[in-house]
Amino acid sequence: MGNNEEYTAFLQARRCELMRYIAQVAGAAGRNPQDITLCAVSKTLPAEKLPCALRAGYRVFGENRVQVLQEKLDMLRTPACQSICAATSNAAAAGNPAGACAPVSFDMIGTLQKNKLNKLIGAARRIQSLADVDMARALNERCAVHNVRMHVLLELNISGEASKSGFSVPELMEHMSGFTELSHLVIDGLMCMAPAHARDEARACFKELTRVQARLRADYNLSCSVLSCGMSDDFDIAIQEGSTLIRLGRILFDPQYDIQSLTQRS
Numbered sequence: 726m727g728n729n730e731e732y733t734a735f736l737q738a739r740r741c742e743l744m745r746y747i748a749q750v751a752g753a754a755g756r757n758p759q760d761i762t763l764c765a766v767s768k769t770l771p772a773e774k775l776p777c778a779l780r781a782g783y784r785v786f787g788e789n790r791v792q793v794l795q796e797k798l799d800m801l802r803t804p805a806c807q808s809i810c811a812a813t814s815n816a817a818a819a820g821n822p823a824g825a826c827a828p829v830s831f832d833m834i835g836t837l838q839k840n841k842l843n844k845l846i847g848a849a850r851r852i853q854s855l856a857d858v859d860m861a862r863a864l865n866e867r868c869a870v871h872n873v874r875m876h877v878l879l880e881l882n883i884s885g886e887a888s889k890s891g892f893s894v895p896e897l898m899e900h901m902s903g904f905t906e907l908s909h910l911v912i913d914g915l916m917c918m919a920p921a922h923a924r925d926e927a928r929a930c931f932k933e934l935t936r937v938q939a940r941l942r943a944d945y946n947l948s949c950s951v952l953s954c955g956m957s958d959d960f961d962i963a964i965q966e967g968s969t970l971i972r973l974g975r976i977l978f979d980p981q982y983d984i985q986s987l988t989q990r991s
């Protein structure tokens with residue numbers, strides 16, 4: 726799919742199919758599909774293909790490396806991308822539901838590095854992957870210097886897998902009151918990644934995320950309204966368990982991803 730028009734057509738068709746499926750899964754779970762935001766994980770999408778993704782209608786992106794996030798922002802500022810965004814927002818203003826009018830933004834979803842926080846603060850709309858106490862303090866300090874408040878999600882490692890970053894639930898509870906005092910961070914909610922290829926474990930993981938949210942609401946008077954969970958292989962389960970932000974990569978951007986198997990998921 727070297728050809729941009731062809732790739733845009735693929736992305737558009739895939740997006741339509743997925744939006745329909747998301748609405749169906751949400752409806753069956755008694756949820757409003759409008760309450761579920763799709764974050765397009767563009768980490769494997771080369772910057773020069775960003776216009777294709779914008780044409781297909783994506784506006785909320787997730788990246789896992791600061792450098793690449795900046796490259797995508799540079800691409801976004803080019804006339805080619807700006808005219809796509811302007812055309813779709815004009816269409817939306819004129820009442821064409823196909824026109825997306827939301828501004829384009831990039832969330833950071835990957836491991837943070839202290840020496841890249843300054844760059845990240847200027848580039849990301851939100852950090853979904855705040856995963857340790859030390860980093861939370863460092864980020865708060867950096868934001869204070871820049872005089873900004875950064876929206877963050879606290880990443881939980883619910884499954885306890887050593888390969889995953891994030892707070893354990895007891896650790897989060899222990900440090901939570903400290904986090905609420907970090908005045909340059911706005912805690913929007915929680916994020917987690919479920920174990921791969923294990924649908925029952927994924928469900929248990931998402932259920933736990935919802936339970937933690939309920940505890941934070943009760944104990945800290947935080948709304949913590951964003952639950953970022955669900956990836957290509959398990960977003961249907963995440964929607965059933967209350968996700969408000971699904972992070973999809975391969976299923977959106979990879980023509981080889983087998984979407985037929987969606988309907989066979991149980």
Ligand SMILES: *Cc1c(COP(=O)(O)O)cnc(C)c1O
Pocket residue numbers: 766768789834835918956957958972973974975976
């Ligand atoms: C890559 C990535 C995703 C998307 O995963 P897919 O399986 O490609 O949908 C979601 N979240 C995080 C944190 C990622 O690194």
